[in-house]
Amino acid sequence: MPAVEIVICTFNRAQALDACLATLARQTAPDGVWSVLVIDNASTDWTQAVVERHLASGVLPGLRCVREERPGLTAARQRGVAEARAPSVAFVDDDCHIAPDWIAQALSALERHPGAAALGGRVEPTWRPDIPPVLRRHGWIFAEQPHGRDDSEGAVDSLVGTGLVLDRQALVDSGWLDDPLLEDRIGRGATSGGDVEICLRLRARGGALFFIPEMRLEHRIDTGRQTLPRMLELAAGLGTGSALVTLLQTDLPAEACLDAAARENRQRRRMLLAGLLRRHFGWTDWRIYDAFERGRHAGLVRLRADDALRARLAGRCLPAPAGAGERRSAS
Numbered sequence: 001m002p003a004v005e006i007v008i009c010t011f012n013r014a015q016a017l018d019a020c021l022a023t024l025a026r027q028t029a030p031d032g033v034w035s036v037l038v039i040d041n042a043s044t045d046w047t048q049a050v051v052e053r054h055l056a057s058g059v060l061p062g063l064r065c066v067r068e069e070r071p072g073l074t075a076a077r078q079r080g081v082a083e084a085r086a087p088s089v090a091f092v093d094d095d096c097h098i099a100p101d102w103i104a105q106a107l108s109a110l111e112r113h114p115g116a117a118a119l120g121g122r123v124e125p126t127w128r129p130d131i132p133p134v135l136r137r138h139g140w141i142f143a144e145q146p147h148g149r150d151d152s153e154g155a156v157d158s159l160v161g162t163g164l165v166l167d168r169q170a171l172v173d174s175g176w177l178d179d180p181l182l183e184d185r186i187g188r189g190a191t192s193g194g195d196v197e198i199c200l201r202l203r204a205r206g207g208a209l210f211f212i213p214e215m216r217l218e219h220r221i222d223t224g225r226q227t228l229p230r231m232l233e234l235a236a237g238l239g240t241g242s243a244l245v246t247l248l249q250t251d252l253p254a255e256a257c258l259d260a261a262a263r264e265n266r267q268r269r270r271m272l273l274a275g276l277l278r279r280h281f282g283w284t285d286w287r288i289y290d291a292f293e294r295g296r297h298a299g300l301v302r303l304r305a306d307d308a309l310r311a312r313l314a315g316r317c318l319p320a321p322a323g324a325g326e327r328r329s330a331s
Contacts, residue, residue: 002035002062003088003107004165007080009073010094011041016220017094018050025059029103035062037083041076042069073161073184074194081177084168092217093162096123099216106165109153109212117170117207118199120159121215122146128223134284135226141234141288142221151213159209161195163217167207174201181313182244193241200248200317228284235288236295243299247310248317254303254310262300269293 006024010017017038024036040047051065068079081089088110092098099105102121109119123145127136143160161184171177176198184194199209224230243261250257269290276286303310 002086003033003110004035004090004103005062005084005086005088006034006036006090006092006103007039007077007084008036008092008094009039009041009076009080010043010047011071011076012043012045012047013094014043014046014050016222017047018054019220020092020094020096021050021054021060021063023097023100025054025057026100027098027103028101029107031061033107034103035086036060036064037080038063038065039076039080039083040065040067041073042067042071073192074180074182077161077184077194078177078180081166081168081171087168088165089168089171090163090165091161093219095220095222096162097218097220098163099218102163102215102217105212105214105216109210109215110165113208113210115208116210117167117202117205118159118209119165119212119215120145120156120209121163121212121217122151123160123163123217123219125219125221127221128226131226132284134282135228135231137285138231138235138288141231141238142219142225144219145211146213151211153212153214154210156209156211157203158196158199159211161198162219163215164195164198165215166198166202170202170205170207171198174198174205174207176201181248181316182241184241192237193245196241196245197248197317200245204317204319206319228287232287232291235291236298239292239295239297240299240302241295242292243296243303244313247303247313248315250315251318254314257314258300258303258310262297265293265297265300 008020038051054060055063066083068076077091123143125139125142125144143162145160182193182197184192246261247257272286272289275281
């Protein structure tokens with residue numbers, strides 16, 4: 001049985017998937033310790049033909065493809081975890097290219113941290129050559145992930161979803177596989193937060209998360225997304241997701257949590273406007289930051305209006321009592 005299974009969830013991005021699989025074909029890790037699982041999230045393009053061509057090449061170990069009809073990244077990732085045969089599962093987005101030693105570095109890190117619930121590495125957006133510097137500064141919209149100035153290896157509070165290596169059993173034990181709380185990017189939708197939920201669930205059960213800088217991954221962003229209008233949309237989606245995540249972690253009554261979050265949201269928007277007027281940052285920066293806060297406001301409004309959603313999310317990712325659900329201790 002392989003030690004890690006690479007799960008690639010894809011929807012109508014056959015060309016990107018083809019390039020992603022090609023980077024996997026250049027891995028230095030030996031066959032037998034890793035395998036590849038593609039989750040076709042009801043694609044209508046030539047995704048199946050791409051997978052069949054890579055199957056015929058025989059280069060990718062254990063390559064297989066499973067079709068998932070339920071729309072959305074969360075549903076596709078659920079299916080990937082359910083179908084996985086390895087003790088560790090790695091989510092790699094279809095528009096990402098991993099370094100040739102990425103799997104070898106992940107396996108080495110798992111040996112150093114045998115109790116880790118999750119690992120993640122450097123995620124570097126690949127920008128178009130003419131991208132304005134003001135947009136390039138906002139790589140966080142595209143899951144850019146360095147942790148600290150020196151990117152040193154160590155425990156962290158959260159990790160982005162692409163390049164996330166998970167202890168499969170820890171994830172199952174967290175309840176996420178049977179009952180995920182947040183939807184994440186349905187179709188070309190912008191709302192996200194599913195990766196944050198996964199990390200919160202693992203940490204709530206005492207799981208440790210580690211950043212491994214040697215695990216290098218390029219996020220090959222489609223140029224159509226590298227525009228101000230699209231980045232504003234994505235920033236707003238991240239803001240909406242952050243509002244839902246806030247409720248997951250609260251130990252306050254839901255209404256009190258939403259009141260506090262709304263006050264903070266108003267204060268942050270005032271501070272952003274003051275920063276613009278004082279020229280702490282420019283007009284484009286302000287629009288992006290404000291889009292995030294407007295998205296967060298929209299998420300809070302949605303929570304106030306939806307009693308069932310509010311009850312479903314409130315306090316669901318609080319830490320378990322000491323000793324409950326402990327995994328083996330991290331090294």
